[in-house]
Amino acid sequence: MTGPGPVDDDRGCLVMVLAVPLILLTLVSACFCWTALTIRPSGVWDDDAYAGIVPACVMSAGAAAATVAVWVVPAVRRVLGWGWVVPALVPGVVAGVRWATGG
Template sequence: MEGSRRASPEDEDAGCLRWVMAVPLGILHLIAAWFLYVALAIRPSGSWDHDAYAGIVLGCFTTVLANGLALAITILPPTVRRAMGPWWLVPPLAMGMVAMVRWVMVSRGGGGWF
């Protein structure tokens, strides 16, 4: 039977690994997205509002930290890197870049995008 192809044990293991790793990566992406939302939603009342600026920096820092952990989980183990695919790198890289831009703009005293 030439038309039928059986899945090898390696393919089945990669599929199982993909599902097992998708749960913690998805949770980390949700945590990072929440803290990015917090960092973008906080609006300082003025240049004197140091608590708001500290909240923005903390939200950005936590976003970058969660995204760094997600990237490490995706990239470092070779078996995970082969099983997950490159599209799992897009959310942490995009959220990390937005958080870094917000952090830099707040650190320069510009107040960010608001």
């Protein structure tokens, strides 16, 4: 009896390939969030520190948004679940709160 061969499921390899940009963007988001959280202004007059916090927060939130943008693609979403996006969203949200509260 002949029939179609077994289905070659490459999902394991596909997950690894699609996970690379998500992991890199998560690391970028976490790094900039850490930077935004560790910058401590010396006082209300320390404009340079506040000027450093804002771009760090923007980059962290931007990397988190880029992670979501990559995940929204249907081909990626079929293979990778929410568990791949949440680690990038957490530092993005933390940085957004830091930015909104003014440092």
